[in-house]
Amino acid sequence: MKSKMFFAGSGGQGTLAIGQMIAKAAMDEGKEVTWLPSYGPEMRGGTANCTVVVSDKPISCPLINEADVLLAMNLPSLLKFESMVAPGGLLIVNSSLVPEKPKRTDIRVLEIPANEKAIELGNDRAANMIILGAIVRETGIVNPDTVYHQLEKMFSGRKASFLPGNIKAFELYLK
Amino acid sequence: MGKVLMKGNEAFAEAAIRAGCKCYFGYPITPQNEIPEYMSHELPKAGGAFVQAESELAAISMAYGAAAAGGRVFISTSSPGLSLMQEGLGFICSAEVPVVVLNVSRGGPGVGGIQPGQADYIQVTRGGYNGDCKIPVFAPAGIQECVDTIYKAFDIAEKYRNPVLIFADGMMGQMMEPVVLPEAKGITAVEDIPSVKPWAITGTDHHEGRNVVYSLRMQPDVLEAHVEHLFEKYDEAAKELVDYKAYSLDEAELVFVAFGTMSRLCMEAIEILGERGIKAGLIRPISLWPYPDAAFDLIPSTCKTVISTELNMGQMIFDVKNAVSGRFPVDFIGRTGGIVPSSLEIADRAEKILASRK
Numbered sequence: 001m002k003s004k005m006f007f008a009g010s011g012g013q014g015t016l017a018i019g020q021m022i023a024k025a026a027m028d029e030g031k032e033v034t035w036l037p038s039y040g041p042e043m044r045g046g047t048a049n050c051t052v053v054v055s056d057k058p059i060s061c062p063l064i065n066e067a068d069v070l071l072a073m074n075l076p077s078l079l080k081f082e083s084m085v086a087p088g089g090l091l092i093v094n095s096s097l098v099p100e101k102p103k104r105t106d107i108r109v110l111e112i113p114a115n116e117k118a119i120e121l122g123n124d125r126a127a128n129m130i131i132l133g134a135i136v137r138e139t140g141i142v143n144p145d146t147v148y149h150q151l152e153k154m155f156s157g158r159k160a161s162f163l164p165g166n167i168k169a170f171e172l173y174l175k
Numbered sequence: 176m177g178k179v180l181m182k183g184n185e186a187f188a189e190a191a192i193r194a195g196c197k198c199y200f201g202y203p204i205t206p207q208n209e210i211p212e213y214m215s216h217e218l219p220k221a222g223g224a225f226v227q228a229e230s231e232l233a234a235i236s237m238a239y240g241a242a243a244a245g246g247r248v249f250i251s252t253s254s255p256g257l258s259l260m261q262e263g264l265g266f267i268c269s270a271e272v273p274v275v276v277l278n279v280s281r282g283g284p285g286v287g288g289i290q291p292g293q294a295d296y297i298q299v300t301r302g303g304y305n306g307d308c309k310i311p312v313f314a315p316a317g318i319q320e321c322v323d324t325i326y327k328a329f330d331i332a333e334k335y336r337n338p339v340l341i342f343a344d345g346m347m348g349q350m351m352e353p354v355v356l357p358e359a360k361g362i363t364a365v366e367d368i369p370s371v372k373p374w375a376i377t378g379t380d381h382h383e384g385r386n387v388v389y390s391l392r393m394q395p396d397v398l399e400a401h402v403e404h405l406f407e408k409y410d411e412a413a414k415e416l417v418d419y420k421a422y423s424l425d426e427a428e429l430v431f432v433a434f435g436t437m438s439r440l441c442m443e444a445i446e447i448l449g450e451r452g453i454k455a456g457l458i459r460p461i462s463l464w465p466y467p468d469a470a471f472d473l474i475p476s477t478c479k480t481v482i483s484t485e486l487n488m489g490q491m492i493f494d495v496k497n498a499v500s501g502r503f504p505v506d507f508i509g510r511t512g513g514i515v516p517s518s519l520e521i522a523d524r525a526e527k528i529l530a531s532r533k
Contacts, residue, residue: 020351024180027353033180035351039206040289060442062350065519 001056003141004064008049008081009073009094014128018071019050021132024150025142026054034062047076054141069139071131072098073114090138092131110138117172126169134173144174178353183318183343184209186354187277190322191249192221194329195360196275198241198248200226200234202256205289206345207279210251222362231256235263242272243388245368245375247329251277253345254295255286258303264338265304268405269390271374273332277325277341279348282513290513291345291436296490299342300464307402309409311335311416312463314342314434318352326357331416333372335408342463344486346436346515412465419467420459426477427456429529430503432495433484434460436515441484443518444525453526463491471498479532482525484508486515504532 005022009015016037023035037050053059066086072078074097085091087106096115112134114127121130129151136144151170155163181189188210191199199218201211211227218225228234234250242248252260257278267274278299282292299312311331315321321343332339363371369381376386392398423445424430431441438459448455454477458470474481481503483492489507496505506528510516 020180023351027178027180033351033353035180036346037349039345039349060446061439061518062346062352063440063515063517065517 001054002059003054003068003139004066004086005052005054005069005071005141006049006064006067006081006084007052007071007073008047008077009071010076011046011048013048013073014125015048015071015073016050018128018132018135019052021147021150021154022054022135022142023052025146028146028149029142031055032057032059034059036062049077049081069135069141071135073128073131074098075100078102092134092138094127094131096127110134112173118169121165121169121172123165123169126166129166129169130172133170137174178355180351181318181354182209182349182351183321184279184348185213186318186322186356187251187279187325187343187348188213188217189356190325191275191329192218192223193357193359194326195247195362196249196329197223197246197362198226198238199223200228200237200241200248200250202228202231202234202252204231204253204256206281206291206348207251207253207277209348210277210279221359231259232263235260235267238274239263239267239270239272242267242274243270243376245363245372245377247333247363248274249277249325249329250274251279253278253289254280254283254292254298257295257298261298261303264302264310265306265308266390267338268304268308268310269306269401270388271336271405272338272388273329273336274338275325275328275332275341276338277343280342280344282511288513289345291347291515292486292511292513293342293344293435293437294487294490294511295342296463296485296487299340300466300494308405309412309464310338310340311412311465312340312342313418313461314463315347315461316435316438316459318347318350319354321347322354322356335412336374337408337412342435344436345513414465416462417465417467417469418461419470420461421470421473422457422459423454424456424458424473424475425454426475427454428477428479429453429455429525430474430478430481431455431457431484431521431525432460432481432491433457434463434491437484437486440516440518440521444521447518447522448525451522451526453529455525460491460494463494466494466498468498471495471500471502474499474503478503480504480506480528482506482508482528484521487511506532
């Protein structure tokens with residue numbers, strides 16, 4: 001088993017955090033993982049993407065030629081990276097910020113209005129957690145329980161009050 | 176201790192702390208900024224001292240001073256910063272002071288860019304410093320290996336009383352991989368330094384006469400004798416420190432030679448070529464000085480080309496040609512400026528080269 005994932009969005013959307021949550025959860029389940037971010041001078045509002053590889057075997061290369069799972073959190077990400085999805089792969093689109101339809105017909109497309117759903121939940125910053133739940137459901141790449149454990153670690157101490165809201169967001173598309 | 180998922184730069188800093196680093200001097204430069212950041216809050220907790228220098232020239236000079244006084248010293252920088260440290264590195268070699276230096280390299284020349292590169296190969300293996308001296312250079316290919324290398328580099332530096340350089344790159348600094356962190360050794364107490372490092376400038380209360388750490392030797396015969404002494408150390412280091420890995424060389428038609436990040440891309444290119452019915456192998460130098468010439472004796476007679484594969488315009492290729500010594504054709508694949516090619520691009524270019532050599 002080797003899964004190559006690519007998460008793209010803009011700085012501040014929590015795109016890199018989605019990748020980290022999956023990588024950490026997979027590591028906790030005993031898998032080999034790599035998490036590779038794009039890096040540059042940009043901060044909030046700039047482009048932000050990361051490549052995550054999860055495998056049963058040691059991972060030689062943290063870079064990927066095509067993605068089994070690709071997330072486009074905004075329109076520029078869809079336009080730039082749609083071609084990277086492997087035939088038969090999964091493309092997840094944040095339809096709240098992507099007014100266009102994907103062009104590919106040889107892949108599976110899942111559209112989630114993550115920002116609208118997050119606002120409905122009363123937590124507009126949890127759009128990435130809504131997406132995370134959908135990825136976990138669609139791919140089975142990690143067990144939801146290990147993700148809960150990661151969420152508890154991430155939202156502890158001063159951030160503990162954010163835990164229930166994020167769990168609610170994570171669960172929205174999980175089942 | 177279990178595995179933790181850590182960003183390369185933070186893991187490298189933690190490795191130095193656990194190796195007993197007492198002093199870190201840094202000046203910010205991308206893509207290694209997480210190291211001074213991490214050191215600034217974690218090193219004092221471990222009992223060490225963090226100083227943000229006013230420049231790389233100051234950082235290397237502070238390292239020289241603190242190491243001369245017997246401290247375990249770690250410094251990190253990225254390519255243009257390492258250029259600024261060259262003068263200090265030469266002085267430190269001559270003065271025989273141990274310092275561990277990490278270069279999280281980026282594209283050049285000049286200020287260049289901030290994306291990963293290996294265009295410092297000649298600088299790290301040949302130096303920009305003057306005079307006859309050598310610095311052991313290690314090029315790990317993953318975060319765990321880099322952590323382990325930094326951890327043991329302090330002992331090597333102290334054994335040979337010489338700088339030791341670790342050559343990582345921006346991709347290794349920025350990415351995350353699971354690591355098992357080594358056990359914390361603790362910092363050598365000040366009162367124990369004279370017994371561990373009898374040459375260190377610790378004050379005359381601790382030893383007979385004066386200890387002097389210096390690099391000026393005005394008499395040619397004295398200087399020549401000093402350099403010959405340095406080279407006796409280098410001869411021993413060359414035997415002890417040489418390190419490499421060889422992969423799938425059996426019946427290989429083409430052999431990549433690559434280190435660090437590039438070697439990981441080549442590993443995947445070997446798989447891609449295998450699917451096309453081409454047998455490819457890899458020699459991965461881990462020590463860049465001393466260069467693992469002996470690894471090239473393992474190349475089988477089935478080989479049609481040895482391809483030096485680098486993130487630069489061709490720098491290690493001179494060491495490859497020297498090691499191959501005319502036995503096989505030597506070719507080159509590279510990208511520069513911060514571009515990291517895909518494994519597919521490497522496989523395609525290697526296939527074309529092989530066809531031209533058949």
